[in-house]
Every structure is written in C-alpha cells, then in structure tokens.
Amino acid sequence: MVGTAADVSRWIRAFQAEIAEHRDRLTELDAAIGDADHGTNMDRGMRAVVAKLDGDVGYAVAGGAANSAAGEDIGSLLKTVGMTLVSTVGGASGPLYGTLFLRMATAASGRSELDAEGWAAAWAAAVAGVQARGKAEPGDKTMVDALLPACAAFAAVAGRGGSAAQGWHAAAVAARAGVKATVPMVARKGRASYLGERSAGHQDPGATSSYLLIECGAEVLGAAVARAGHGTAANQ
C-alpha cells in the first residue's frame, strides 16, 4: 500500500503544523502587499480541518491506520478538507484552497491509494480548478505561480514512469523556484494589484503557502512512498 488515506491525513496534519509555525511570516508577507490576514486565515482554517478530521472515524489518530471504509477513500478525506476550508477561511484563500482540495477530491474519488500517475492527475485537476476560480495566469503573482510549475514537474515525473516520491520531490523543487520567481513580479490579481509596480520586490503570500503545502507532501508522502519502495511498511 502506498499513498493511502492515512498518509494523506498525515500530509494534511503536517500542513496544519507548518501553517501554524509560519503564520506570522505569511501575515507579514501579506501585510507588505495585501491586507495582512493570510497567515491568520489559513491558520484558523487548517485548525478547523484537523479538528474535523479528529472528529471523523478513521482519521482520529495522526498517522494512524485507516480502519473504516470512509477512512480508506482519499477522495472523501480531501472533500472534507476542501469543504472545511471553504467554510472557515474566508477571504480569497478560502474559495481558492477549498476549490484546490475539492477538485483533488473529485480526481481521487473512490481511490484508497494514489500512485505517481494518480497524484499527477489529482494535481492537474486541482490547479485547473484554482485557475478557473481565480482566473489568474502565470506571472500574475499568485499561488498559481507556485502550483503550476509544481504540477508540471509532477506530471513530467509520472510521464517518464517515476515514482510518486520522485514526483512529490520534483514538485516541491519546482514550487520553491516558483515562489522565488514571484518576488520581482508585479501583481495583477487580488488586493496586491492595487499597488501596481509597488508590489514588485515582495514574495507572494499565497504562493508561499502553496509551496508549504507541496513541501509537506514531499516530506510526508514522498517519505511514505519511498519507505514502501524500499520494502518497509508505509501504512504504520
């Protein structure tokens, strides 16, 4: 078993911890070019997500085995994440991250595990959803600038028969480069766009949180899959 619902649950929990740790940093980035609430809003939303997962049978123990039927469906887990974010984050990030997870949920619906191709397809659906919702193009200085290169990198690894772990790591590297590339960009979407040229020189907060999401996936799912690849238990 590789990339199971229990692994996905651990990824989401790791993302929550990462958001909590970087909350003030995200808010500072947002204060420079936006409205200084990205860290606070994402932190509130991810705490609600983890509380929701704790309340659902099968996801109760971080990293624990998924015993119930509901616990094995990655799609239903991701749907819970998406719906909770939509109802708790607010701002632009709520609908955008909500849409990301809801589209990923649809792509993973009924699946108890995802391989490299499965993840690549899920990411493609997720990023297409974010673009359709927010209507941002690459270069607009948004989360798309981290997500789109990550998605392409994952697809490239899957396309040449690489493992999911390799896909996640390639995605994280691409997302990191994508975030750095937002620094000189002039914002064309969201509140930062009102600053015009003055938005250049600042790293985009949405792209930064998107990078954290993928980086957590590389650490948790990349490792889980890598361990399975070496013949050790992935689903501990």
Added chain:
Amino acid sequence: MKKLINAPEDVVREELEGIALAHSDLVRVSLDPYMVVRVDAPVQGKVGLVSGGGSGHEPMHGGFVGVGMLDAACPGEIFTSPTPDQILAATKAVDGGAGVLHIVKNYTGDILNFEMGAELAREEGIEVEAVVIDDDVAVKDSLYTAGRRGVGATVLAEKLCGAAAEKGQALKEVADICRHADDFGRSMGMALTSCVTPSAGRATFELGDDEMEIGIGIHGEPGRERMKLAPAHEIVEILAGALVEDLPFRSGDDVLAFVNGLGGTPLIELYIVYRELHQFLAARGITITRNLIGSYITSLEMAGCSITLLKMDYDLTRLWDDPVKTAGLRWGA
C-alpha cells in the same frame, strides 16, 4: 492601540450579539453561521436582497437590513470576506420565491465567495443574480488590476434596490437598478489617519501628522497619492474633481451627494465637506437634489471621508424617497 473591546477574537460575535439585543424588532441574528436577517424574512413574492463583506465597515451591511433595504447581510471577520456557507444560508433564508439578488463589492475575496455561494444556492433551485459594485475612481481600471473597488455606491444601491424590491419589482428589474446605480455612481475617499484592525493592534499604514492619503480604500489600501494636508476646500476639489471628470457629470445634471465619514471623523467636519461640495458642484451647474451625510461605510476608526455622486432621475429619486426602516438608515417608515 486603545479599543473599546473585550478581546480581538470576540469582536464580530459580540457586535452581532449587541445588534440582536438592540434591534430585535428589525432583524434576527444568527451566530452560526454569521448572518443578520430581516425579522419577517422570507417575504413571499418579494425579491430577496443579500449583501455582505468583511466586518469593520459598520453600519454597512448589517445596519441596512430591514424594510426597504436588505433582507440579509453576511458579515465576515474584520476586513475578511464572508464564506460561501454563510451566503448560501442567507440566500435560503430570504428566498420568497421571486429570486435573490446578491449585491457584491468588487474585492477578489468577496467575488469568489459570493460566486461559490450563488452556485450552491442555484444547485438548491434558488434563482440568484449577482451585481458587482465597482465605483471607486481612485483605482485605475485596467487589465492589470483587480479593477475598481466597491465603496459608497454600495450603500445607495442597497437603498434603491430595497425600495424597488419592496414595490414588487422582478429580480431582473431590481438587478438593473443595481447596475444603473453602479454605472452612474462614482466615489473617492481620503484618509487623515490609518485604521487599526483589532487583531493587528497597530496602524495598517503610516501617515505623518502633516500628510493625507488621497484615494484611500476602506481597508486602508493605498490610494492615488500621498499629499501634504490641505484645507477642506482643496480636498473637496481633488475628490469631487476626480468624480466629475470620471463619469463625467455635466452642467444640468441632478445628483445625489453622499458625504461619508470613514469612522473617525466627526459630523461637524462632514458638514464642512458638504458645504465645499455644494459650492464646487453649483459652480459647475450640477444640482444636488438629494443628500446623505454621515458615517455609513466606514473603515474602523479611520479619520477621513469619501464622496459619492450618483446621477439622479425621476425614477431613482422616487426609489430614494421611499420608506426605509433599518438600524442605519430610516425615514418615512
């Protein structure tokens, strides 16, 4: 920074509890999810009007719920959009079978959340139309920004649409009036001091004692220009000049003049602004036929004002004069 609150995280909930206690004759308040709903909603056969946005702009929007104005308001956290589940719940609560109009200010978060809320409501079989208000001339409207922000014209649109819905006009007609108010309304604001969000506890932006920000947004977004503080008549010339040039308003036009305080400016100063505005417009052959003066769309404790001009005609004037009975706006009822 001093604030009259208990705890930053309780501000919105406690404000809503206060509204519920104060205005139970006008509204019902829900705390989960947050909404302020007209006490007799849904009114059968009447178009329902829903608006919403981040808190911190009071009395907008919760103070405009009642007879002749909104049927429901969805308050978000301070300066943070409401969420789709709130918007869905409010839409369901006010649907009297004639459809529901969403009045949305042009901010990315508001747009995205109202879009998702409308999609969810349509899936439940409710007819929903949305009109986006973007009247702030301070923002260059181009492909390279999120577009003009929704400010003062929102208050006027909510009043006019509320009157039309009360008269029994259909969803499409009420939506057309909303679009008309947006098309013929223009606003611009200026700040003397910054606002302070309760969670941040410090000024959103720095402004020197001898400076002002022209074209400020209602969340403290930067404006067109930072200038040395000037007398009221020069400030009005800058703001009104930009509005008149933008539409443009011409000699012979009748207008509704809305002088709005941003939260920290006393009425005595707003009347001085109105005096200057009256003289500025009169000199250009523009007649103020209706006015609204006071703090209706605020930015917490920000000192400063905004001016909104709406070109008036016979039908709009009738709608404006119709009775309204809300916590924030009340006449004829």
